[in-house]
Amino acid sequence: MINILNQDQQDIIVELMNIGVGRAASSLSKLVYDEVLLSVPKIDFVDIQTAETCFADLLPTALAGVTQAFDGFISGRAALIFPEERSLELVRLIVGHELSASEISELEQDTLAELGNILLNSCLATLANILHREIQTALPEAYKGNCHNILRQLCDRDDSLIMLVQVDFSLRQRELHGYLAFIIDLHSASGFHDALDEYFEKLLS
């Protein structure tokens, strides 16, 4: 079921994610008046069990981040995921605050939601635009949880297609590693297939 996408299709998605993340970096850099480098070292297409294992291995239990739903030629939910104590660090690196990580800030949650929003919108819009398809995104929501309940929250069925994207953020000489996860509803997977095949045909023609 992970083999739902062939190598060519996966390669297209990798490139489109790279473009989406690259564009998000340039939007973020305008907001922070500083250099923002985002790179995508790895993309994996997995099922929910594997995703849980991935998270459990690579991220500490407490996670925080942003989720948003999307609908159109593909539908599902997208998430930006950080180890919890570093999520607000991203905000503080960008906004430049004096508060320490454990100090609560409502406004900073708001800001984290926006940063995730910009990143996820960029990736989803790039996918749609380049494949000449339509997509719609919903408002982002900030969340906190652990690797189990986050995935359960995002996947309402056990057989969703999960695309895990590892992202490295470099801001002001600091490095942060986070994940983008795209949970794509299988009933929209065939639409995804067709769009990718069409694009590939065009490339070879």
Add this chain to the structure above:
Amino acid sequence: MPLQQDFKNLINLLDTGIIVVNAAREILLWNPFIARITGINESQALNRTLEDIFNFSIDPALTEALQQCSEMNLSRRLSHQLHPALLPLFQSNTKEPLHHSILVQPVVYQQQSSCLLQISDVTCTVRREQHLRAAMEQVRHLAHHDSLTGLANRTLLTLELQKQCDLAEKNQQPFALLFVDLDGFKLVNDRYGHEAGDFVLKILADRLKNTLADYSKDSGLAARLGGDEMVVLLPTIINSDQALEFADYLCSVLAKTVDWQEQKLQVGASIGIALWPQQGASPQALMKSADNAMYLAKAHGKGQAMRALNT
């Protein structure tokens, strides 16, 4: 079955600004909340463009979000922290800026592709956070500083002294520690009262701080250990002669009179100097050496600086 008017009534009651614009940014809906804040009612707002109503002072981030919303159906959250002035909104009573966040979502309204803007007033949150931050800053400061003089306290001094020892070890660069004890302070307290004593302490602490700042720019630390005992950490010292030169100068600065209620109060200082690494490589050793040197200075007649023995 709710009537159309029922929904309209609900929108009118919402405690959030609601604006709907079409692709040309013309106002299709303008709720009472936003009308109250802007002083522009719905009939005046309808069919004008957003740019026109807000006098073309809309943050480009909002314009971009609206564009992405109508062209690409993307929802956007615009947070106050990243965009302090999305729209020119002001408190109706005080004319202070009204801090706000905006949510933008694509919607179909009156059969047109439109954008829904939800404008939330976050002024209370912003104010609360400003107070919280100021309070935390105060707490942080008090934890490390003496409340009377504003000088560093013993805790901060110990931390900085350790850091300085480590740095000196790493770069093999000496520094000096000065123990400053005020002469005749007890007399001032007894004769003129504690208010006078506190005042003198404050003045002398300021002089100490300023003298240090002039000498060593931003490095160095002035601390108060308690009573009339102060300590100076001097990182820009090459040898003990330099340290003595500074200490002598400091003595003269502190010996100058202090004006208090038409009295001229005079308090001097006895200063003990200890050098890293000769008189100690650890904070404790240095403190002891400087303390001993200070007693030597007192024994020798006060109002002077003395280096620790074996300098």
Add this chain to the structure above:
Amino acid sequence: MSNATKRILLVDDSRIARLTLEHLIKLTDDSAEITQATKGDEALAIFQPGSFDLALLDFNMPGIDGLELARLIREQDSEIRLVLVTANIQDSIITRAQSMGLDFLGKPVDAEQLTSLLKS
């Protein structure tokens, strides 16, 4: 420069990106000779001064990035035309590219931009 056969070096770790560029180049100039490399060190291994007229370099690659690769190629060949290709079009990167005398292409690559680049 415009009429002779163009010898072009494409460096990008993404197969699809290389395919896309190749496709767009062929649309403009069917006779162009295209050589591909997937990474900076691979490109440097293939590279000989004077063997290419134009190099299109992806910015974001594992190992050395496009700007660093451009610098190393420029050290060996002062004639070759170098173009940085990236989705991350922020000022700091553009400025660095321009100060090195590099042209710039934003991803996804616009067919028109590429065409005018090739023709000039």
